[in-house]
Structure formats: structure tokens, C-alpha cells
Amino acid sequence: PIRSVSVDLNNDASLLIDIPDALCERDKVKFTVHTKTTLSSFQKPEFSVPRQHEDFIWLHDTLVETEDYAGLIIPPAPPKPDFEGPREKMHKLGEGEATMTKEEYTKMKQELEAEYLAVFKKTVQVHEIFLQRLSSHPILNKDRNFQIFLEYDQDLSVRRKNAKEMFGGFFKNMVKSADEVLISGVKEVDDFFEQEKTFLLDYYSKIKDSTAKAEKMTRSHKNIADDYIRISATLNITMSFVSLQKVEGRVASDQELKLTELLRYYMRDIQAAKDLLYRRARALADYENSNKALDKARLKSKDIPQAEEHQQQCLQKFDKLSESGKKELTSFKGRRVVAFRKNLIEMAELEIKHAKVRSSIQLYYICFIMCTNELQYAWGICKILCEQI
């Protein structure tokens, strides 16, 4: 299976995680998280546990909320499994059944099922990648909650956030973005971070745009694939349309996998990097405030030791954050470049392959329509071709 997004994982054999299996129950997806490890902190060398999407979110949130990890880029949480697209399409298809020929309907249905399967696979993959990012991180892979997540063989039964907390989270985000504006007023002391901030903010808006545009493009591609299905179902003879539709559908899904997913993932990853910058800026602001408080205390000659201590703590925290942040951001850059490289190469190769296949189908089609009127025969050839793809 091709990984949708490569996240340069320095694969450490001491902790290997994968999701070999997942089960879709109504709205819930149950993932089987399988771990193989040589670390002594685990009771067994190999085990599997059932986990739901909410558990992943819980893990992510606890990591974000851990003070010690403030200087790290916390891998972005996997997006919520979304089967609405294919489901809605399936619904529409059911409604439109009367207007279609049986053949058309069957073909459309098959195509939708394939799409559904693709979404499902993709969902599993993003969850897997989240865990793999954690397992390959020198600090995060030692996290207690992470280990519990991997090892605890019962349902984690993570309490879902209640409305107030959800609202709190939302509110926090509001505050955060308001804060961001505020903190951006704080004068940056380090050129590296200044540059990084400008870069990430700019990059984020660009990649967000690109992601949206790529999604749109992929969708149009799928529409064309659908048109091909309907045409081929209507026009029995144009066998080549059947194959074209298959290829067209594949072009769309490969583009989705290689390009859109990549952009989508790095959009989230950049958000995570931005969060790191935010936390650092916050620490910087704290430090400056503590400086001010110390000055005040000195002026008033009151509570000077406490203020001094607080100021020291803030400075320490800020320094620590800056140090690990610098490391994280540098490694992030490398990771991004590698991932882009890999995906762009793979995409180009797939595009070439599809173009070749399409050409050969078309050429053979032309040959056969010209030299025989016998399309069944040509169809046989196309079929062989398709199976080889």
C-alpha cells in the first residue's frame, strides 16, 4: 500500500506501530492499533488494542496541553473520518436510479463503492501516520499517555468533551487568535523566529489556498470519470470509455492521494508549527511581563525575591522553548521538503503511467475499430490491458 503522505520517519525499530485493520460501524470507525516494541517500558513486545477516532483526539489534546511539550511541534491530529461525500452520492444515486439504465446504475454504484473504500483507506492512513509521527519522535514517544494509548487493552472510553468544554475550546481558539495579534506586537528578539513567523504565516495562507484549489480540481476530475461511466453505459460499443473511465478515476484518486492529501497534511502540520511559535511568543510575552513585574517590585521594594524567581522561571522556559523550537522547526523544514519531493515524484510517475495506459488503450481502440468492426474482440484486449494496470 502506498502511503498517502510521507512523513520522514526515522524508523526506529524499537517502537513500530501500524493499523492493520479497521471496522466501520455506523458513524464510528474502530481502529486496531498494533504495536511491536523492544522498549522495556512496555509489558509485552507485541500487542493490539482497539481505538476510536476520539481516542486519537484525546491523545493529541493531552500532548498539546502538556507544558513540557510546549517547545515541540505536536503532530497534527487526524481529521475526523468523513464518509459524507460518498454517502451523499450514494443517496443521490439511489434517488436517480429510476432515470438510469440498470447497467449505468450498477457501474455508478461500483464506482461509489470504490470511492468509499478509498476514503476509508485514507482515513486509516492518517490515523496511522499520527501514531507513527509520535513513535518516531525522541521525546513524544516516551510520553506516558501515548504508552497508555498503545498498551491499555480495554476501551479507553475517553470522555467526549461536553458542550461547555467544546465551547471553551472554541473560545480558547478565539482568544488564541486574538492573542496572536496581540503577541505579534511583542518585539521579536531572535531573527530566526522572526523569519520563521513571517514564512509560516505566508506559507500557511498559500498552502491553504492550494489545498482548496487542488480539492476542487480533483473533484472535477471525478466528475469527468463519472461522465465517462454514464457514456460508456449508454453507448455499449465504446468499450474504451469503460477503460478510460477507470483510468480517469484513477488519475483523480492518485491526484487526491499524492497532491491534495500532501497539501492537506502539511497545511495541518504548518498549523502545528504555528502553534509552536504561538506558544513561544506567549512565553516571550510572559517573560517580558515578568521583567516588568520585577522592575515594579524593585521600585516598590516589595516581593523582590518572588519576582526574581518568577522572572528566572519565565526566562528559563522561554529559552528552553526557543531552543527546542529551533530544532523542531529546522527538522520540520527538512521533513516537508522530503515529503514534497517524494510525493511530487510519485505523482509525476503516476501521471505518466496513466497517460501511457490511456494512450495505449486509445491506440488499440483505434487500431481495432479500424481493422475489425468486431468490438468484442477489441474489448477483450482492453480488458487484458486494464487488468495489467
Place this chain on the structure above:
Amino acid sequence: MATSSERSPPPFPDSEEQDVLDTEEVANRATDDDDDDGEDLFLSPTNQSLAEMEPTLPPTSQNSDFLIQPPIDIMSDPLIDPIISPEENKPAAEVVSEPSDDFVDLTNNGTDSPDDTGTADSTKDTSEIPLDEPSDEFFDILGSESGAPQEEVVVADVTVEASKSEDTDPPLDDETGSKVEQAKETSTDPIINITGDLPASDTQQPPTTNKIADPLLDLFSDTPAVDAKKPIQPIPDLFEDEGSDLFTEPRQTKPAKQPQKSLFGEPDEDLFAEPLGATSKKTISQEPKTVTPKPSGDGGDKGANQREPADIFTEEAVITAPTVSKTPGATSKTNGVHSEEDTDIFAEATVELSLDSPHNERKKDMTAKPSASAPSLAAAAAAASLTKPQSAALEELEEEEEEEEEDDKFEINVSVTNPEKIGDGMNAYMAYKVSTETTLPMFRTKTFTVRRRFSDFLGLYEKLSEKHGPNGFIVPPPPEKSILGMTKVKVGKEDSSSTDFVERRRGALERYLQRVVNHPSLIQDPDVREFLEREELPRAVNTQALSGAGFLKMINKATDAVSKMTIKMNESDVWFEEKLQEVEAADQLFRKLHTLVESLVVHRKELSLNTASFAKSAAMLGSAEDNTALSRALSQLAEVEDKMEQLHQEQAANDTFSFAELIADFIRLLGAVRGSFDHRMKAWQRWQDAQSMLQKKRETEAKLLWANKPDKLQLAKEEIVEWEAKVTQYERDFERVSATVRKEVIRFEKERTKNFKRQIIKYMESLLQSQQQVMKYWEAFLPEAKAIA
């Protein structure tokens, strides 16, 4: 109303729904669904006639099947038939013992023994393509297609490799041959070479390959010639010669093709291509022509190892005999077919052949699809016309066309160019340059150009359909007036949709005119000549009133009413009945297809837009990227996507012009075909009316005789004589119209198959070329992506 229907441009998708609704009102029929109504219109009459006339035919279920499952028949028939007919041939020829296995064998043998036939090899190659490198050569072929003549050489080589792996020597003489040849159509040439080779190599194989060769051989008109030559070649030379023979043979056969052409081509060709009036003498002279080759063909076969070509004749010989004798007996009052000369009997035979032959039953059995039996009509057309289409290579088709034209002193080419807006505001109109090139003696000069406006084209159609429609001719319809499209043009909006509209219309007008001038009878019409030649054409006034949707609606109403009324005729000729159903089914299919292709175009345009905006966005992302190599790769990606956008746009245009427009043409033409059926029914009606009138007159005479009124009796007698003459006249008219309709429909189907094939190939080629581009772009991008570090 009845008369106006004569010049009805057939309905088109846009106007369809309303029309159907209107008909509904006229007919006072309560139906909930538009579509259903459409079906009903044609279902009910057919049921009736079926029930009345042909109790032997399977009842309604079959009918509804035609309508429910149109796709299978219409499209597949002309094309799939060839497979089946050869199979059928064999039992007729009584040569091969196991005819039914052929299809299976065809593929099996092909894959089992790689050196068997060209086809077999290509089968193998095909399956390998995605796996290994041959695909690369493959693509070079494609690239060269659009390229210079020398590159064709490469094509030839690769083809040889592909079809004959052991055959390594590059056939030099062929290259030159192909160079000469491809003067006509470069893009199709390479493929033609392949086509040419397959049959050629087939025949040269030892007898063991016969079975594989069979279906193919029958398909190619080349083969008989090749066969005939066979004995001359020493058998051991088979493999040595092959390399060159592969290529030279198709060309060598050309001179030899002349007689062969008359074997195959002419029976159909002349029958249908000849203007009706001119038949009598010519047919006589053709009769020997068609017959004489038979012995020689048979002889050649016996001498050689094959009997394939014989099949074609034996089939005709065997099957014609019974059918010809059957026709007069079975149908007492139809068709005029048997009243015509021998030629027509022959035509009848060809048609009947696929109606009544075992072929049908077998087909039914084989493909348990109920529709399979009806479509055998298309099969009929195919059988009648197939000898040619089977030869399949596009070039050959064209050649034959040309030859055909020469034979019939037919040499005319019309083009419609330079659409130009004349005048301003709502009085503006589009004028087109109509250029004619011809060697026809009826024209004063060889090339001439006139300017015509759109309404002139409509005017021509009206004149033609008024004159020739009632005689059963399928008068090619022009594109209909589009108020919306023209308004945009008039307002002078220079957007893509209005240029699109103008180009679409120009193309449609050109194809319309070409159809008119290529029609053997219509080209003789003085109005056509006037349209092409005369500097100033009197303004076609009535088209103004008649143009537009309202006009169409009215016409359709009339046509449908007429057909509903007259369709009650006791259809004694299954052929017409089934043909009509087929036309209906085809009409529905094409309408659906048209909608789908239009939506494909819309989506393609959408994709093009979205790709463009992604390209922009990717370029921006590239500029934001701080890694230099990645930044460059991203802007390269943006460029690739930009080019892709261009390709999508071109492809959308291709979808429109080579696919959607083709379908639109056929929808119009199918309307015209339906019109010709209507005219036949009207002729029938007139004859029936005259008959009942004669009956009345006779009764009157009897009464007068009884009443002993000699003074009036004389008058009554005269009237009877008069009506007897009329009945005879009308009957003859009906027979004449029937014969014409039949010929016209067969001609139409032949044209359709040819046209459709050519268009599909053209379309596929355009897809192919765009894939070449895609590949090129991504291949150029790949190193950029790899350079990211």
C-alpha cells in the same frame, strides 16, 4: 398541416420536450411522463400493426424491449455484426465443421500461438504494454502520427515488430509505399498499415490458422485479391516474403481491387448511389458485372487454401434464392420491390438475408438480449453495406469513396467558411462563404465561391424537402435556428460561448451541405446548383416566418399527428416496421448520449478552470517556499498544470466538435429518416383512399345498373376508369416511395457507420494526442521533482 410536415426540420433535444407535450394535447392522451409519451407514440402503433398483421411475431414484450434497451442494438449492431455474419457464412458454404466455436478460438489461438497471426500477436503485445518498455516505442508511434512523413517509417517498423516478432527486416519498399499513400491522411496512415497487414499476413499462414483468419478475412475486402494471388507464390517463401508482403500487398492489390470492388462494393453501391430515375439501363449493365466475378472468386478459392471469399458469395447465392422467391409470395401488396428490376430483387435479397436467415436466431441465442433480434435490421444494413465497412481501414474507405465518386462522375467538395456578421443590432445576420470544388460537368467552372446567409441554407432545405421528401428521400436537415445563440452574436458579445456557437453552426452547415451534395439525387436538383453557383440568391422569405422554436413545435405536432394517423396502416413489410422502431430507439439513445456528452463538456471546462486556479495557487506556494529547489519544482508544477489546463480546454472543444456535434447531426438525420417513413405512409394512405373511393364508385355503378339509369351509368363507368388509373398510379407511387425509402435508409445507415467510425477514430486520436502531451509534460517535470533536495 400535412404539407408543412414535409419540410419539417426534425426535432432537436431542446425543443423536444415541449413538442411531446404539445402532441399530447393534440392527441388528448393522458400520460404523466414526457418520455413515456414519446415511447407510447411509437409503441402503440407498432403494437397494433404487429397484432393485426404479424401474429407470428413475438408480441409486445419484444417491442418494449427495443425501447428499453436501445443502446445495445443501434450502436453495436453495425459494428458487431461482422463477427456474426462470417460465422453464419460458414454453414452456408458448408466448409467448416464447427462454426460456432470461432469466436472463442479466435482469441485462444491468438494467444496460444504467437506466430499465428498479426492479430494474435498484437493481442500479446497489448497485454505486455503496461508492463515493459515496448510501450515506449509505442508512444513514439503516436508522436509521429502528427509529424512528418519520414516518421511514418518508424511507425511501419514498429508495427512489424509488434505484429511479427520474428520478422526483423525493415520493409523498405513499404515505407515508400506508405509515404506515397499517406499524402491523403497522415494521421490515420500508420494505423492503416497495421490494418492492411493483418489480413495480408493472415492469408499467408498455413491452413491451420484458417479458423482465426476466418472472421477477419471476411472483414477485409482485400483478402480475395490476396487469395487469388496466393497460388502464384510458392509456399516455402511464406516467411521470407512476409516482411515485404505485409506492406506491399495491400498496395499491390490496388489495381487488382478494381474488379474486386465490383464484387463487393458495387452491388450495394450502385444500387443505392444511383439516382432512382437512372436505374433501368444501368442496372442491366451492372447485373453481369456483379455476377461474373463469382466463378473467378470461387475458382481462386478452390485453388488456394481458403474459401472465405466464397462465403460472401455463397451466402448471397444460397440465401438470395429462397428469399427472392419468397418475397412476391409472402407480400402481395407492398413495396414495389419486386416490381422493379433485377437490381432491386438483389437488394431485397441482401436485406432479407439478415432478416430471415439463421443468423437472427443464433444471435438471439447467443446474446440472450431480446433486442438482438430487432437490431438485425441494423444488421441488415450492415450486411448490405458491410462488404465495404468491413474493409475497415479508414483510408480504404476514403479511397473507395473517391473511386465511387469517380465511377459515378461524382466529384464535389463543399466547404463553409468565414462566418461574418453583417449589419448591426437585431437586424444583423451571419453570412458564410460557401466554396465549391468540383469536376462535375453540370457546373460551369471547377471552383466557385458564393456568400450565403443562414436563412438561405434553410431555404434550400425547404425547397429540397418539398420536392424530394414526398418521394421518400431523406433530405439532410440543416441546423435549426437558435434565437439564444444568435442573439448573443447579434448583441456582439465577444465571449467564448458566442464564438463557440458560431463555430458549431459553421461546422453543422458545412456538414449539412456536404450531405446534400454527396447525395446522388439531390445534387441533380437545380436548386442545389443555384445555391452553390448563383451570385445573388433571391431572399428566402418564408424561412423567416418558419424559423425558430415555434416553427419547430408546429412541425413536430404535424408530423406526429400524421404519423399517428397513418401509422395504422397494415404494415405488411416487417422491414419497415422494424426499421422504424430501430430509428426510434436510435433517436432516444442519441438524445441521451447528447446530454451526457454536453455534461462531459461542462465538466471538462470546469476542470480546466479549476486546474488554472490551482496552477496559479501552486505558483504562489512556490514563491512562498524557502527551499530553492522545492520552490522551483512547485513553480514547474504550476507550469505543468497550466499546460494541462490548455489541454483540458482543447479536449473540451474536441468533445464538442467531434463528439457532441456528431451526435447532434445524427439526431437531426434520424428525424429526417423518420420523415421519410411518414411520407411513405402518406403515399400508402393516398393509395388506400383511392381504393376505397374506387370501391364506392363501383358500388354506385352497381346501383345505377340496378336502377337502370344508363345516362348516369356512362359517367360512373368513366369515373371508375379514372379511379382505377388513380389506384394503379398511387399504388405505383407507394411502391416507388417504399423502394426509395428503403434505399435511402440503407444508404443512411451505411453513411452512419462510416461516419461514426471515422468520427470516433478522430475523437480517439485527439484524446490520444492530448495524452501524449500529458506524458511529455510530466516527463519534463519528473527531473525537477527529483532535483528537490
